[in-house]
Amino acid sequence: MTFVQLIDCRTSRFEEMDRLMDQWVEQTKGKRTATHAVVGKDRSDASHVVEIVEFPSYEDAMRNSQLPETDRIFRDMVALCDEMPTFTDLEVTRDAQLNTESARRFFEVLAVGDDLSPVTGLVEEHYHDHDPANEQDVIGLDHLRREMDVWRGGFDLTIRIEDQIAQADRVCTRWSMEGIHKADFLGIPATGKKVSMTGTTIFRFGANGKIVEGWWQYDRLGLLAHLGALEPTEL
Structure with a gap:
């Protein structure tokens, strides 16, 4: 079953965070298990940023989180946030394309x-x-x-x-x-x-x-x- 992780954060340093995501993509080539990532900004609040990351399964998401590159980028991301980001783990029950x-x-x-x-x-x-x-x-x-x-x-x-x-x-x-x-x-x-x-x-x-x-x-x-x-x- 496809698994999705929702990362919700606030930051006034979006450009730096965007570059950080580029670093993670580069550093995890051949290792990451994430298959799709979408980052969105709240139209009514530019400091509110949501990232949606898709994995083939929960187990794949856990393997991805255990990568040293993921841990390092996460700590750098937290430093760029105005407050601690929240994570929501979602089992996909409907995927209508x-x-x-x-x-x-x-x-x-x-x-x-x-x-x-x-x-x-x-x-x-x-x-x-x-x-x-x-x-x-x-x-x-x-x-x-x-x-x-x-x-x-x-x-x-x-x-x-x-x-x-x-x-x-x-x-x-x-x-x-x-x-x-x-x-x-x-x-x-x-x-x-x-x-x-x-x-x-x-x-x-x-x-x-x-x-x-x-x-x-x-x-x-x-x-x-x-x-x-x-x-x-x-x-």
Whole structure:
């Protein structure tokens, strides 16, 4: 279970404390168990500073606190504080990365059922799609639906999410696809073959939580070769 430590302090020497955190990051390379750190200033009181540090588990947090570098930096941090900082230990019970869930939902809609209406709640009307397989970028939700229909019409699809990484307004999804070639696909008559393909998609989300832009990379040539649509290469 992910573990979070909340460090609450007051300081009139924020710049020095910020440099101190840089020192800790540098000195604990290859040793620390912390995976994510966020520092925030109170908008109504600039001397009020909160740091949130994330660890894979409570045990990892304890190992991190026992590092001599952590102990040394902590003593220097206390010296910069106007009063003794407080620590709150939190076991994370809910971690909802909303953009990540929306990206996952997009692939569920792509693969399952005949109804594409849920895409309206996931994708912005002026969506901009970058796919190296297309001569021109796809602009607009209606065009994206037509692209989705090409794949859904040609294959019985199963899509599995392998990995997802989120940063700022972007979510990167590594996925794998399996399907039976059941109908015409890009002019290729149905072969009945079972095919598979892997790919990666990066979605950018707008302020309203909808997908506004996408970048696709996948093994299209491998898929076409499997369907017998490519001439064999002579050695």
